[in-house]
Amino acid sequence: MTTTRPTPGVPGGAGDDTLLRCENVSLSFGNVRALVDVSLTLRRGEITALVGDNGAGKSTLVRCVSGIHRPQSGRIFFDGDEIAFHSPEDAREAGIETVHQNLALVEDLTVWQNLFLNREIVRRMGPVAVLDRRAMQARAKEMVSTLAVNVPAVRSRVRRLSGGQRQAVAICRAAGFSSKLVIMDEPTAALGVQETARVEELILRLRDEGHSVLLISHNFAQVIRLSDQVWVMRAGRCVGGRRTAGTTGEEIVSLVTGAADR
Amino acid sequence: MTTTRPTPGVPGGAGDDTLLRCENVSLSFGNVRALVDVSLTLRRGEITALVGDNGAGKSTLVRCVSGIHRPQSGRIFFDGDEIAFHSPEDAREAGIETVHQNLALVEDLTVWQNLFLNREIVRRMGPVAVLDRRAMQARAKEMVSTLAVNVPAVRSRVRRLSGGQRQAVAICRAAGFSSKLVIMDEPTAALGVQETARVEELILRLRDEGHSVLLISHNFAQVIRLSDQVWVMRAGRCVGGRRTAGTTGEEIVSLVTGAADR
Amino acid sequence: MANATLVSPEREAWSTKLKDVGFWAEWAALVGLVVLVVVFQALNPTFLSPGNIASMLVAAAILIILSVGQTFVIATAGIDLSVASTMTLGAAAFGQAYAAGWGLLVSCLLGVVAAALVGVVNGVIIARGRITDFIVTLGTLSAASGLALILADGKPVTIIDPALLSLSTGGIGIFGWSFLIAVAVAVIAHVVLFHTRFGTHVLATGGAPESATAMGISTQRVKIAVYTISGTLAGLSAILLIARIGAAEPASNTSFLLNSVAAVVLGGVSLFGGRGTIIGPFIGALLLVALVNGLTLLGVSQFYQPLAVGIVVVLAALLTRFQK
Amino acid sequence: MANATLVSPEREAWSTKLKDVGFWAEWAALVGLVVLVVVFQALNPTFLSPGNIASMLVAAAILIILSVGQTFVIATAGIDLSVASTMTLGAAAFGQAYAAGWGLLVSCLLGVVAAALVGVVNGVIIARGRITDFIVTLGTLSAASGLALILADGKPVTIIDPALLSLSTGGIGIFGWSFLIAVAVAVIAHVVLFHTRFGTHVLATGGAPESATAMGISTQRVKIAVYTISGTLAGLSAILLIARIGAAEPASNTSFLLNSVAAVVLGGVSLFGGRGTIIGPFIGALLLVALVNGLTLLGVSQFYQPLAVGIVVVLAALLTRFQK
Amino acid sequence: GSGGSTGSATTADTIPVGDTAAVQPNIAAVIKGLDNPFFQTMKQGMDDQAKAAGVPVTVQAANSITDTTGQADKLNGLAGQDFSCYVVNPISGTNLIQGLARLSAMNKTIVNIDSPVDVAAARSANVKLATYIGTDNVEAGRMAGQRMAELLPGGGDVAVVGGIAGDVTSGARVEGFQQGVGAKLKVVQTVAANWERQTALTAATDVMRANPNLSGFFVANDDMGLGVARAVANAGKAGQVKVISVDGIKDALEAVKAGTLDGTVAQYPYAIGLMGIEACQAAAAGRSLPANVKAPVEMVTKENADQALATTPKPFGTYDDPFKTLIQ
């Protein structure tokens, strides 16, 4: 078993089916070096996992890819082109949907309004575009029922939902719009067994439907179960990558903790 | 393997070493019946786990015990006396510390201020009691270093911490004050492997030092690993209890999902 | 219809709604208004005479329009302290144009544009400069009233225009034109807030700016838009004000500021943003106008009026709690 | 010392602090004040004459004290719109007691107690009734000024008292007594906010009320306390006001309301609560007073003054952004 | 009233005390609020006279006519500077006392115009006023009351629209009005309209509704008076309900001429401002000033409205200006 160095395009061989490539991405907050020369790639049609300790920089990397932060140096390529998103809207336009760790829900809006936030369905009525509430509510019901166990009413405000129900809504939203890449930042952290199982099913289904998935998780069993490729971050750096088929939970733990280096 | 019915004082036999007992506790929010006749007990010096799907009512039960909500009916006994907490302060006075699912941190305060929130150390200076910042900071450093891996600076504001770092702070706070019962609502949900391991160590240490622990977790492997007793909730009801030694992860899953009833 | 049945089981029962505190909070203004009307009518039967209703509605028109603008701003968790001064500036701009003989239409346009520009400035500074709404609009409060004084050289311009006069005195039945304009503004605002993408984005920006940003909503653009709306409506109010008093004055109109915010808050809109209705502030404005009207009708002494207003405002807000 | 070394590695370097936007936001008022002083002094050398400094400091005293009270309230994410009216009520109570011949001390006490009571009422209604601060204090704004009018029968009481006169004219060097009182109030407030349990609880209540509640802090009690502080300080201000204008007047002092909030916000305190300093609002108040004083010294025309004030207020706030 | 003298120990570099007419005063004025044409006219009177005499004058005003402390701050700002004569129009009887005490201590000339400084307060603070020029607001109200009684010989109910509740000037005018109307007229209601035209309009509408038999309004200033007149017209009661206000601003004079307003008590702020500057000149010349100068007041009605309009902002009648001769 050889350690694949995080050289762009290399892990696992082929370079053509690369969907996302980060090259030496760095970002600091004041004197906190959240990302230091991070390079990694993500293949089309695969589930790629990103693991690492708390504060390792995983969410920060995700936020760079989804247009919230802009890297201070380094380049990001998506679907063949170098990208420089100016806003999350750009990333969504380019086909990247994200389930953020903080879920990015608006508590005072209803479930269906959150699901269609900035993707609202409208009907033209003369010069004005009016929201098609009925269509959105019906579609929302479908989206939610595929995932949640205690299905939240799509007309209830998110404020009333339990932690797990909220997570389900956020995941539905990311999965609900045809996108090339779905990023999930700890999507099952607050979920129960049944919900977790459903989300895992959904992640596999997304892959089978041709989407690529970037999954961040602290649950290594889950990572081993689902992913095709694992990247490991430690203290802002990407310290290694493995094809999942050729690794074990123990090896990943040792990479995460740095035991492998010693 | 016999199913212990959730009869107060019964699970496992002995009744005298009961620390907490809930009898037919019910609570509704509008028409959401979050708790329906919940009865369970918790033994002194043990780790008791509470599991159940999202929205099953676990956090609501915890909030009743820690003085945030008051049950609409039913009784709660703690340490031999019936209790009717009017505020979380009462619960803390009685010796119940809680790590809430939402962490209950104040983002704009520093780590040490959060750790000592409403437990501030003061120095008398004539008629006035002045905060002993130095003492609190020193103590805070000790508390934090036992737990976190990427130790957050105790003087930095919580707003700057990563999700995992915040969780560590909240746990430190609950563990840091001598209490009879420490309640942890999904304490490792956002934690990395190393942090999770440390929290599990800490939970065991708390037990060994004579504290009782109520642990809520969706991670059944963890529940089996740590707990002495498991209670299962489903849709607001407590549907069963098991001594951990006599059960398996599979049985718990079937209780949670309701497969056992069919 | 398939769609209808799909939706109906989720429609909350009215009985549940009535038990919900949030529901009452949103309708406190209505309850307050009804109580007030009953009390005043019992004490003085002229209160509900058609003539008095008509004059109350006309008197409320300006406040309603300002409150609608304020609602958009407050829904984004902002506040527009400059509404009243902006209205004054609009009036001053109108006055100068009219005095220069540019005609009614151009003058109206100029008044609205001047006020809208203040809104744009507010919005741009707040959104791009990322300065607290409170301090920016406090600054433009002062700056706009200064500009109005400079423009008008501190003097009122008497405007005698038949069209404007009929705007303030004519109408359909007991509904004066200016009140009907206010109703039209409120209806449009309701549609915009609840039936357009923009409206949803306004609520999202107020409720959870970070989440809105993460979903690709440009909260900056939304902020600029709401302040522009508020400014534009202040300009429209300026025209109604001129029509009402027959003059364009550079006077400060301070009472409109606090009253517009009070109407919004009494209308159940949270100052923390993210929630809002248009009907609430509409009724809130009516409540405030009816209150002063009723107290005057009853001949309550001028010294006791502020006390009575204060108590009623607090009681109206307290209603939300007693209903539980 | 062992303790010191334990702590020192965590002390953020100044260079880091200077790069931090939050740091500049908190000190914008100071930067603004320094810029203003430099500009005014360059344009008119009497600006920094001892006499002018002395009169600016005295002029700032009342605003400083009101802003300190307002800071406590704003730190809990509230707002006290009634400060100015409460001060008026305090003055009216003082005036009646003094006119009745009850002597200076009793009159002062009564004035402060009356104002403190308004604060208690605010706090109790807000905390127990759970009504938005804005609407409650808007109500008491009106009610307190009504009470002041009723109490005084709408007439001012001239207060000629040598002790009060020396309070407003005497002092140590360029520091008038009233300014020294304001400094003392600010120092005590700073200690309370940052070196007592209560202060921490105030910040926690404002920053995350649910978390504070979960930790057993009675946010209700904290709310009542901060409004009582604000009311009491308004009462103290009333005495300084009487000393300054030589009369207890029931007329409203509206400009103090917006100025007190402006001073707090310019002082870098967030209206969303949870953060705060005392020195910031202190400097914010000085900035606002120096601004008007400087414009007067320069002989800026009356019409241009509001415009200038508005622009400077926004620029002072913008400073926070340019520093990055 | 003794004349103030220019120059003092603290400002030795300025013109020494002298009795020649060539000695020019350096004048600062602090008046109430410029958002009302009344005060602008006052300023115009000052500016015109200063220009004519070639003396410098700086006019500052409070932010509004309720801004007592703000006005005090402005006076204090000017007090530190090198002016020899201060013209003040205080918002209340005492709000400027502290600054005036400082000026008196420096031997500056203080000319009090329009609203008087409280005599007792001035005495106790050692404030020496060179002269007072102004109209008696009680007197102005009384004139309005008498006129109202003439207009309504049969008696009836009248209402009063005041400024901000608790305002001193408004209070004095209302008091005078009540004295002037006599026994036949009854004041049935007094409302406060905050010196705002819009508020006055709304309040007057409501008052007429409450008192259908109302036959007259006394309004504490012209701006509000125009709003009340409009309310009367809107209610279709033009001519039926009389409206009299105070000030004599141009728009009000025109309204009187047009018959929408039944009268205004013109106070001629122009003359007050002008005489204020003259007083400074006279004091600088070492003349001794009269303690009290009554500024002209005219009851403007439809009969003399043309005359008033022709000379506005100057008074149309002749009036006594004792300073004219002093500065000759």
Ligand SMILES: Nc1ncnc2c1ncn2[C@@H]1O[C@H](COP(=O)(O)OP(=O)(O)OP(=O)(O)O)[C@@H](O)[C@H]1O
């Ligand atoms: N906006 C910010 N300002 C300052 N520091 C930040 C900010 N966001 C993140 N950080 C810091 O950057 C580092 C990386 O944080 P990040 O959230 O990316 O970690 P993570 O790998 O997602 O951790 P976790 O598993 O706990 O979610 C942490 O030290 C964190 O404190």
Ligand SMILES: Nc1ncnc2c1ncn2[C@@H]1O[C@H](COP(=O)(O)OP(=O)(O)OP(=O)(O)O)[C@@H](O)[C@H]1O
């Ligand atoms: N304050 C509240 N108002 C209304 N409904 C509530 C409130 N708190 C909880 N609920 C509802 O009560 C039910 C139980 O929620 P609770 O948070 O106790 O679940 P949980 O078992 O902790 O779930 P999770 O594992 O997702 O945290 C849910 O349906 C939730 O929507």
Ligand SMILES: O[C@@H]1[C@H](O)[C@H](O)CO[C@H]1O
């Ligand atoms: O004398 C003035 C004017 O009448 C003005 O209209 C209001 O304030 C008074 O003091």
Ligand SMILES: [Mg+2]
């Ligand atoms: Mg993360």
Ligand SMILES: [Mg+2]
């Ligand atoms: Mg929970």
